[in-house]
Amino acid sequence: MESFKDRLLQDTSDEEDDSQHGQKSKHQVVSQEGASFIFKLISACSICFNAIFICSILIILSKDAPLPLSKYVGLQKNVPFSFSHGDFYTSSNRSIADAAWNAPIVQSWTGLVALSEDYVQSHDLLPAQQWPWDENKRIYILNGFHNLHCLDVVRQTVLQAYDGKPLAKPLPHVVHCLDALRQEIMCNADDTPRYTGRLNEEAGRDHPVSGIGQQKLCNSWDKLYEFAIEHSACYRPVNMSDPHFPELERFKFCPDGKRVWP
Ligand SMILES: *[C@@H]1O[C@H](CO)[C@@H](O)[C@H](O)[C@H]1NC(C)=O
Numbered sequence: 001m002e003s004f005k006d007r008l009l010q011d012t013s014d015e016e017d018d019s020q021h022g023q024k025s026k027h028q029v030v031s032q033e034g035a036s037f038i039f040k041l042i043s044a045c046s047i048c049f050n051a052i053f054i055c056s057i058l059i060i061l062s063k064d065a066p067l068p069l070s071k072y073v074g075l076q077k078n079v080p081f082s083f084s085h086g087d088f089y090t091s092s093n094r095s096i097a098d099a100a101w102n103a104p105i106v107q108s109w110t111g112l113v114a115l116s117e118d119y120v121q122s123h124d125l126l127p128a129q130q131w132p133w134d135e136n137k138r139i140y141i142l143n144g145f146h147n148l149h150c151l152d153v154v155r156q157t158v159l160q161a162y163d164g165k166p167l168a169k170p171l172p173h174v175v176h177c178l179d180a181l182r183q184e185i186m187c188n189a190d191d192t193p194r195y196t197g198r199l200n201e202e203a204g205r206d207h208p209v210s211g212i213g214q215q216k217l218c219n220s221w222d223k224l225y226e227f228a229i230e231h232s233a234c235y236r237p238v239n240m241s242d243p244h245f246p247e248l249e250r251f252k253f254c255p256d257g258k259r260v261w262p
């Protein structure tokens with residue numbers, strides 16, 4: 001069997017043979033060398049210009065240009081946030097935790113908005129169902145609030161399972177929600193490297209959590225909430241256990257107490 005080294009040697013000797021037996025005139029060789037030199041020069045210049053071009057773009061992006069605005073609400077990743085241990089959301093006192101999870105700012109139905117036809121068209125949105133109180137407005141749920149809805153479905157299910165209570169949500173709904181959150185996480189592809197080990201705020205801990213105290217920049221949830229309130233579809237999922245309760249009645253809960261129905 002031919003070894004790798006044999007083949008390598010053979011390849012090199014083939015090349016030598018070619019150059020020995022090649023019959024090129026001196027003129028040909030000189031003009032080829034000239035062309036090759038010009039080609040190398042052009043390549044080198046091109047690489048340099050590309051490098052300068054990319055560097056200047058990176059400098060513009062990192063310093064001078066304002067942060068890009070999100071497409072629909074115009075949010076900017078400029079709100080400092082640090083990874084932390086629990087707060088009210090993780091309180092072992094269930095009534096404190098429930099109050100946190102049920103506050104309007106994180107309620108999924110807060111994110112149901114009625115957007116005008118103009119807004120829909122200028123933002124390239126797919127059509128949606130009409131808002132009952134204005135034929136010129138359509139109903140959307142802001143994705144962040146849909147994510148919270150899914151998180152709440154998972155939370156409810158986990159708590160019911162731990163409490164040994166009957167599970168209220170059918171498994172396919174829970175699985176849909178888990179997958180919706182997976183999709184969001186992968187769509188975000190967050191590249192923040194979280195430090196590990198008993199360091200920084202986690203110094204001296206038995207079971208350190210990665211990244212605690214580390215900062216990153218986020219969109220403003222407060223601004224998203226403001227947008228949701230300003231464009232509220234006035235929906236609240238009341239009397240859900242009553243199958244005969246008219247759906248229209250659920251669109252009469254405007255956050256500002258305004259009466260939008262006739
Ligand atoms: C839980 O929190 C509520 C509200 O702060 C309080 O009234 C209640 O006593 C707490 N329960 C326990 C078991 O600590």
Ligand SMILES: *[C@@H]1O[C@H](CO)[C@@H](O)[C@H](O)[C@H]1NC(C)=O
Nearest residue numbers: 237238239240241242245249
């Ligand atoms: C429907 O919900 C409202 C508001 O929560 C409540 O006042 C009312 O009693 C409920 N009606 C029925 C039929 O459950």
